[in-house]
Amino acid sequence: MRRSLQTALLLAPAAFILAGSATALAQNKAMPDKSMSHKTISDKALMAKLQKAAPPNVFKGATILNMAPDGSMKVVRKGDNGWTCMDPSGTDPMCADQGGMExxxxxxxxxxxxxxxxxxxxxxxxxxxxxxxPFATGPTKDNNWVKTGAHVMIVGAEAKGMAANYPRSPKADPTMPYVMWAGTPYEHLMLPIR
Incomplete structure (x- = not known):
C-alpha cells in the first residue's frame, strides 16, 4: 500500500470503515492528520481523475469522496454498488470495497x-x-521505498494466507506480485497490472 493510501486513511477515508463508510468519511469521523497539507481539486476534476482508478463498472456505481481544504471528506456522489473512490493525496486515486474500507x-x-x-x-x-x-512518511536509505504502477491490493487478515506463496522481500520488485508490509498486521498482497 502506498503513502497516498496512508494519507487517505489518516484523513478520514478511513476509509478506505465501518458499515456506512462513505457517510462516516463525509462526516469526518476519523481524526485528520493536521501536519499534512490537503490538496483539493474541483469535484469535476476529481471525477475525471477517478474514472481511470478502477474498471468503469466499479466507478459508475461507486460513492465518490472529495477532500475539503480542512482535510474532511465530502460525498460528491452517493453510490449503490458498495465501492468508494477518492484521491485525498491528490496523486493516487483509488477505489475500495467495504472490506478495503474496513x-x-x-x-x-x-x-x-x-x-x-x-x-x-x-x-x-x-x-x-x-x-x-507502514507509517513511514517518506523514503530513507533503509525503509525500502517502492513505487508500484497500476495495481490492485488484496487486504485483510484473510489475505495473509493468500499471500503466503508470494515474495515477501523488503526490496520488492513492483513489476511482479509481492507482499507489502510483510510481518506487520497490515501486510497485504500487491498485484501489479500491466
Whole structure:
C-alpha cells in the first residue's frame, strides 16, 4: 500500500470503515492528520481523475469522496454498488470495497486488521511507500521505498494466507506480485497490472 493510501486513511477515508463508510468519511469521523497539507481539486476534476482508478463498472456505481481544504471528506456522489473512490493525496486515486474500507480504518487507527478480505483498485499507480514501515512518511536509505504502477491490493487478515506463496522481500520488485508490509498486521498482497 502506498503513502497516498496512508494519507487517505489518516484523513478520514478511513476509509478506505465501518458499515456506512462513505457517510462516516463525509462526516469526518476519523481524526485528520493536521501536519499534512490537503490538496483539493474541483469535484469535476476529481471525477475525471477517478474514472481511470478502477474498471468503469466499479466507478459508475461507486460513492465518490472529495477532500475539503480542512482535510474532511465530502460525498460528491452517493453510490449503490458498495465501492468508494477518492484521491485525498491528490496523486493516487483509488477505489475500495467495504472490506478495503474496513481494513483502511484498522490501519488508520493502528487497530487489528478485519478478518474479511478487502479489495482496492489503484489502476493509475501510486506515489510510493515504504515496503517495511507502514507509517513511514517518506523514503530513507533503509525503509525500502517502492513505487508500484497500476495495481490492485488484496487486504485483510484473510489475505495473509493468500499471500503466503508470494515474495515477501523488503526490496520488492513492483513489476511482479509481492507482499507489502510483510510481518506487520497490515501486510497485504500487491498485484501489479500491466
Amino acid at each position: 481494513w483502511g480504518q484498522a490501519y488508520m487507527s493502528h487497530g487489528a486488521a478485519p478478518q474479511k478480505l478487502g479489495f482496492i483498485y489503484m489502476l493509475r499507480g501510486d506515489n510510493g511507500a515504504s515496503n517495511t514501515d
